[in-house]
Amino acid sequence: QVQLVQSGAEVKKPGASVRVSCKASGYSFTGYYIHWVRQAPGEGLEWMGWINPYSDGTNYAQKYQGRVTMTSDTSINTVYMEMSGLTSDDTATYFCAREGAGSYSPFDYWGQGTLVAVSS
Amino acid sequence: EIVLTQSPGTLSLSPGERATLFCRASQVVSDNYLAWYQQKPGQAPRLLIYGASSRASGIPGRFSGSGSGADFIVTISRLEPEDFAVYYCQQYGSSPPTFGQGTKVEIK
Numbered sequence: 683q684v685q686l687v688q689s690g691a692e693v694k695k696p697g698a699s700v701r702v703s704c705k706a707s708g709y710s711f712t713g714y715y716i717h718w719v720r721q722a723p724g725e726g727l728e729w730m731g732w733i734n735p736y737s738d739g740t741n742y743a744q745k746y747q748g749r750v751t752m753t754s755d756t757s758i759n760t761v762y763m764e765m766s767g768l769t770s771d772d773t774a775t776y777f778c779a780r781e782g783a784g785s786y787s788p789f790d791y792w793g794q795g796t797l798v799a800v801s802s
Numbered sequence: 803e804i805v806l807t808q809s810p811g812t813l814s815l816s817p818g819e820r821a822t823l824f825c826r827a828s829q830v831v832s833d834n835y836l837a838w839y840q841q842k843p844g845q846a847p848r849l850l851i852y853g854a855s856s857r858a859s860g861i862p863g864r865f866s867g868s869g870s871g872a873d874f875i876v877t878i879s880r881l882e883p884e885d886f887a888v889y890y891c892q893q894y895g896s897s898p899p900t901f902g903q904g905t906k907v908e909i910k
Contacts, residue, residue, distance in 0.1 A: 726904045792846035795845075
């Protein structure tokens with residue numbers, strides 16, 4: 683069965699960087715885009731960007747360009763989202779999600795989420 | 803980018819009642835590429851509806867989606883206890899994909 687398993691919670695100080703991993707299993711890893719979505723406490727869902735594990739192509743939301751880097755490692759079926767220059771506003775749960783097959787598909791499988799807390 | 807506005811913000815209903823949730827887009831959603839997700843506290847969102855009206859795998863028949871263009875609806879015909887949650891719409895036909903702010907369905 684398809685699974686996306688994310689790394690554990692992180693506590694970071696302002697100005698630091700964080701890297702969250704998302705390990706995929708149960709499907710052809712390079713056949714599907716992976717998106718990252720974040721959710722601040724008590725708030726809604728915010729799209730951050732995607733990575734194509736086949737080509738390593740990426741597309742980031744304008745808000746995160748220059749501060750977020752998404753990478754993939756096909757040898758271990760894992761994608762990473764790294765964010766630099768953390769502030770308290772980045773305190774949120776970060777989800778990876780698989781975009782379904784074909785052009786223009788919704789997010790059919792999600793990771794369990796990784797809480798990143800930024801505090802001095 | 804396409805802005806999605808969901809209404810109402812909160813819906814207070816009893817089990818067995820019908821729930822109707824709305825999602826309005828700031829412009830036409832390309833090819834009705836509109837999805838609905840359910841999210842329970844502490845969990846990831848779960849895909850319910852895609853293409854405005856198609857149920858995702860394993861989603862019960864009491865969930866139905868409708869609409870086209872810029873106005874979309876999801877209906878839960880008879881609320882079960884496990885349906886009380888927050889529901890988000892998402893358009894995925896234009897970049898960036900965007901989400902509505904959510905509708906909370908709570909027990910009355």
